[in-house]
Amino acid sequence: MNLLYLDCFAGISGDMVLGALLDLGVSEDALRTELAKLKLTGYTISTRRVVKQNIAATKFDVIETHLPSPRLQQTSRGYSEIAGMITGSALTESVKRRALSVFKRIGEAEAKIHGVPLEEIHFHEVGAVDSIVDIVGACVALDALGVDEVQASPPRLGSGFVETAHGKFPVPAPATVELLRGVPVQSSSEPVELVTPTGAALLAEFCTKFGPVPAMTIEKIGYGAGTRDLERTPNVLRAILGTSTTTMTRTSEETDTIAVLETNIDDMNPQLFGDVMERLLAAGALDVFLTPVQMKKNRPGTLLTVLCERPAVDAMAELLLTHTTSFGVRVHEAQRRKLAREVVVVKTKFGDVQVKIGRLGGTMVSRSPEYDSCRQAAARYKVAVKDVYAEAARVAEEML
Secondary structure, three states: OEEEEEEOEOEEOHHHHHHHHHHOOOOHHHHHHHHHOOOOOOEEEEEEEEEEOOEEEEEEEEEEOOOOOHHHOOOOEEHHHHHHHHHOOOOOHHHHHHHHHHHHHHHHHHHHHHOOOHHHOEEOOOOOHHHHHHHHHHHHHHHHHOOOEEEEOOOEOEOOEEEEOOEEEEOOOHHHHHHOOOOOOEOOOOOOEOEOHHHHHHHHHHEEEEOOOOOEEEEEEEEEEOOOOOOOOOOEEEEEEEEEOOOOOOOOOOEEEEEEEEEEEOOOOOOHHHHHHHHHHHOOOOEEEEEEEEOHHHOEEEEEEEEEOHHHHHHHHHHHHHHOOOOOOEEEEEEEEOOEEEEEEEEEOOEEEEEEEEEEOOEEEEEEEOHHHHHHHHHHHOOOHHHHHHHHHHHHHHHO
16 A cells, blocks of 8 residues: 655645655656646746755745736635636546545635635635645645555644734634644644645645554655744655555554543442433443542542544533543543444344444454344344344354
């Protein structure tokens, strides 16, 4: 599996992504040829080698050609206009699909921030020629590399304030924060914007996983330079291209990142744990379990653990603090390896029974009859649940 890892220790922007991908070996001539299919005029592109704090990198620039009168210069473009430009181009279908998805992400983020429908959104900075070229060019370059999966480090955000067409905003800008919803991030003491809305949108679209460098055989390393010279950090994006060292491709169904919430309790009526567990599961928890522990002062207690999707952390923590006697909840993230699963219905002598099928790398490795389905069949036929379970497992084995 061809794997691309983006090391965002100095943040990420559209020009940094393109610079890094060109540094990995994407042909500039091929990029120009593909971008010409967009029928977007009024610009030229250039690349050059620069050095950022002793790291040599490729700097990608979009240079807009000036129109005769400032009044004729287009200051914004609507989402529909940009989507129509991409759809009507001669770009490959894979590049069109990915570029449209990136712009839709940005449009939905802007629509939510400004409280207007997506169709009414007009991009300012992101609708400018350079941002359109950055986004479409990044999609073209990624396609040219033949990458199967993209992963990244949690990006550093920067600090301070940034001037935009909508006014002065804190860093990260509102659109950037919205685009990074669900993405782990890091703070930075650099008093500038390190992650732009374009960079955030490309990360959200391209990356399937965020964390440290994965197990891989490194083949090429590229560096894409940003515009600024930072005080403490080389302003470059590092792109590492290689192959996965695992023998099996991990799909998004087989690996993910979840949140783990824990709290120790030694002073609550045990009868209340059932109510808390029901509330957590009803609110979307993936799993809830209790572990007996020995706490300070030799008190027996209970470790209450909740597994949930990352966006649900606040809701789960609020439930725990509201409905238990806990004064604090620990939260951390965990990587999961899991089986891709589906539920099928098998016909047995006790009627239809649901069976959960688990696959690893496309190969079926587990077949498990669903307990509730077996229990209902057992009640209908007045037999033991274990007999229905055994029959469903046998039929599933023969069928699958």
